[in-house]
Amino acid sequence: MTPDDILKGLYEETMVGNAPAVLELTNQGLQMGMTPDDILFEALIPSLEEVGARFERGDYFVPEMLIAGKAMSGALDILRPLLAQTGAETVGTFVMGTVKGDVHDIGKNLVNIMLEGAGFHVIDLGVQCPPEKFIAAIEEHKPDIVGMSAFLTTTMPMFKANINAIEKAGLRDQVIIMVGGAPVTQEYATACGADGYAADAATAVRRAKELLAARRSA
Ligand code: B12
Incomplete structure (x- = not known):
């Protein structure tokens, strides 16, 4: 062959x-x-x-x-x-989950693998994550970045719902929020109040590092 x-x-x-x-x-x-x-x-x-x-x-x-x-x-x-082979030190902590109502996890898993490869400590919340799960994870793990994945146009509005809930819990200033998934666009990400978006795993890693560097130097 x-x-x-x-x-x-x-x-x-x-x-x-x-x-x-x-x-x-x-x-x-x-x-x-x-x-x-x-x-x-x-x-x-x-x-x-x-x-x-x-x-x-x-x-x-x-x-x-x-x-x-x-x-x-x-x-x-x-x-x-x-x-994910890496000798890199941990560059930051990333909490990642697929939003409530959505079971697609292949794209999310791929992003997680690449993030781990780039030295991030990744906490995977799995699929169908309601806002409370993201909030509990932020309180417990104090991540630098929270990532949300959605593959359905019907579940994309959960980004905004999650961001509102995180804001209401007084945690919005503590985390960078990134969103992604097949139907998501930069315009949608901006409109729902996310800090970052990427169309694929490699770009997600690059964007995560850029956002983190900008936050740390601010
Ligand atoms: C496999 C699949 C399924 C599997 C999921 C298995 C699994 N464990 O994930 C199953 C069979 C369960 C499924 C179910 C359904 N599916 Co489906 N599914 C797909 C399919 C074929 C592939 C998705 C996939 O994994 N792609 C591979 C990865 C690698 O995709 P990717 O987008 O390149 O991923 C990158 C980016 O999105 C980005 N990314 C992803 N997440 C994140 C997060 C962050 C923070 C960042 C920065 C980046 C990022 O990085 C990834 C890696 O490079 C797509 C078709 C498609 N073209 O997407 C339909 C698709 C997503 N499904 C669709 C539909 C309609 C459904 C169902 C509603 C069908 C039904 N009638 O029941 C259900 C919904 C179930 C639910 N409640 O979630 C539609 C969605 C249409 C829409 N616009 O809403 C699609 C687009 C098919 C189609 N063309 O119609 N599905």
């Missing part, structure tokens, strides 16, 4: 949710010297994008989306330690 065969196989097997094949191909690719970035950005993410497009066209339904997502998550478990 060539690296191209691996990428093609990963793309196709993720699309049909064949988790064992995706694991096998991921391991094989790594053994052949392919980088975790190649596997992620040239096969797994494009495959999930196509899954989303098929769902939109009515060719795929929730079960197909679910098994494709599970296949991708399995590969991420293998890639996690490789993507």
Whole structure:
């Protein structure tokens, strides 16, 4: 098998949710010297994008989306330690959660992996996080940054609801708030009162560091 065969196989097997094949191909690719970035950005993410497009066209339904997502998550478990390999000291604490009403966690998990790789201490609150959960985590962990993820246009308004609740609890000044997720835009992030937004995990890390540096120098 060539690296191209691996990428093609990963793309196709993720699309049909064949988790064992995706694991096998991921391991094989790594053994052949392919980088975790190649596997992620040239096969797994494009495959999930196509899954989303098929769902939109009515060719795929929730079960197909679910098994494709599970296949991708399995590969991420293998890639996690490789993507997160770091000797860096802790640069800051990041609390991250998917908002209430939303169960999408693959994008959030990817951001967490990259943040860990960049030296952040990440506390993952999981999915379906109500405002109280974010507030309790801020009180307990005193993070530098709180990240909120939403993948549905119907759950994006939870950003504003969370930010209002954090404000009401008197904690807004203590944290930088970042938002993200497939349907989120910079305009939306600004409108809901977030401090930062990023469209992908690599940009999220860069933005987090910039916001933290600006806060510390202020
Ligand atoms: C897999 C999937 C599912 C899986 C989720 C599995 C899981 N464990 O996450 C399941 C099957 C559960 C699911 C369910 C549903 N889904 Co769905 N799902 C998807 C799919 C195909 C992929 C999402 C994904 O993981 N992408 C991969 C990651 C890597 O995406 P990414 O955006 O590149 O992530 C980056 C950025 O967003 C950013 N980021 C993410 N979070 C954060 C946070 C911060 C702070 C920052 C800075 C950055 C950041 O960094 C990430 C990494 O680079 C998308 C299609 C799509 N194109 O998004 C639909 C999609 C999101 N789902 C959709 C829908 C409609 C649903 C359902 C309502 C379907 C239904 N009728 O039941 C339910 C809702 C369930 C719920 N209450 O949440 C729609 C949403 C439409 C909309 N505009 O609202 C989409 C867009 C499909 C479509 N094209 O119609 N889904």
